[in-house]
Amino acid sequence: MNYLKRSRLYLVHKKGQSLLMLLIMSAILVFVLSGIIIQNAAITATNNVTKSAGTTISVAANRDKMFSQMRSSTAKTKTLTTPTVANTKIKKAGSLSTVAYYNITNTASVNASSFDAVSTTTGTSSMPSGGPGGGGTTASSGDITINGVSSTAHTTAFTSNQAKLVSGRNITASDANTKNVVIEKELATDNSVKVGDTITVKTTASSAKKIKLKVVGIYKAKTSSTSMPGNDPSNTIYTSYTLPASISGTVGKSSSVTYTLENSAKEKATTKQIKQIIANSSFSVSSDDASYQQLLQPMKNVQAFAKKIVWLVAIAGTIILGLIIILSVRNRQREIGVLVSLGESKLHIIGQLFAELFTILIGAMVVALLLGSFVGNKVGNQLLAQQQTTSVSNTGSTSGAPTGTPGGGNMPAGKTGGTLRGGMTNQATTSAANKKALKTLNTSITPSSVIKLGGMGLVIIALAVCLAAVSILRLRPKDILIGE
């Protein structure tokens, strides 16, 4: 082990050279560590995005099929019938391990009875509302939309901040089979209704029935985006999905459901499983992972860039160190010759070089651990900010396009057409994705990144020493030490 002692003596004697090597190796390792921790942070963020992106699978009426059935009907008055699926099937699909939660949606249209509906255009409060989705159906002619859900907190309107609870509480699964409702603030103010009050609505059927509803919460809707004449968003009352079903006479059945996934990566497999469980051709099962994809792409780009940093710095570092050591070996030929003349094996001489570099590596690792987190944080966040900007500008140019994707099953049917729904959903998705988008990367040095750094450092010095070893092995002691 004499070569270890020699390496120590050499480093101590050549302080300036050792310090220079320490600086070079520190610079290399700081960038390698930055790359590693950015990569790790991006991987963690990608995993988090996969879990929290909220990819949804919507089961909703197949509108093409609905219209074609209506047109092929031989009845005198053609009626658009919304298909339903048994709640047992919906719940069975909801119990899949990949589903985080689900939101059943049923809608019904009623008329205000003990209060007045909000009207945005003179005389529209009593006009039959309903867009293309509701045209021709007697069930959608009321001035109030009863939007039955499993949980208001999970509806698109609430998750995208289009609606916000301002008083009372949300509708939850425990409100099933009750007549508890959450009404809009304007509707509540206009009619002096408070949480705890009871309001009455009438069904739109020819033999109208009155239904007493208990107000358990008040929400505020942003009306600007969806306001249409005679179709004010304030007239949407949220309740449990069981109430519209009982009004429509479809107890135990629902017209649409949105499943939110635990893990966005399982979107395709889960869609397939849900299709099999629902097994109803009148329904279309479609997934919306736009938010996931929008959040995922910047992470993937950061990850790929960080990987390139690690490799480029490692390769460049190996070459730089290798060349420095080769030059150093040329300057140390006489020393090597003396050792060889003493009978020292060339492997031990290479071992001494390795030990010297290893000692410097330890010092450089300390420097890298002190600076790496700071540099990684700065570079990583700069990179992320750049990627987020690129991602937002890309999606910004496509959001609002009439893609026709279902609005998570949470938009009141019969209120808006498919095209508009699609556009609105994209805006909501972009907004939700922007809200969830990571603003900063959580770059921290973990034991595994230290091990990785150590491993990379060892490989770099091993390769550099191997490069230098070629010139050591070729040295002939006679040529170095004896010249006539």
Add this chain to the structure above:
Amino acid sequence: MLTVKNLTHWYGKSGKPLYENVNLSFTADKVYTIVGASGSGKTTFLAFIAGLDKPQAGEIFLDGENIEKIGATNYRKHKVAIVFQQYNLLMYMSALDNVLTALAVTASQHKNDKQYVLDALKGVGIEEADAKKNVQQLSGGQQQRVAIIRAMLVDANIVIADEPTGNLDDENSAMIVKLFQDLAHKHHKTVIIVTHDTKIAQKGDVQIKLAERQFMVS
């Protein structure tokens, strides 16, 4: 005993021998001096007997064993010690560490024995304070004495020196020659000194003159 048998050597593809069929023997307790003009091939000969190079033909035996069989690295490590004109010390070490390194590399009996080395260095006029200084801070004569102590303390029985007084003044040269004589006469080693200086050559117990491709023993 170191024996050279039928050693023949020529440079490159010229085919013209530097020397031909050289037969020499070197025994313990004696100082051998090899003297010759520059370019006569005396240092090349030293490289052969030191195991630093191989001749084109012929064999070298140590106590009846071919040094090729011993292996060049093993031969240099355990059997032979070399003293160079340029001292060839490790410049990043003290005199003490230089000698201790040689003892460790050659796995000699007194490895790790600092006091033994310090005493030996003191014996050639290098006090402990100087022994612990970096060798670059020592004079040429002191450095050469360190190199000789390094050759003396390792377990090797053969000490080969290449122009050991080439860079020294007369006073230091005399001291160095005395040290080599002590190595042979008191430490029972075989000392072979290659020199172009006839005065130094005359100090040898056996003088070998290399001229016109012939080694002449006197």
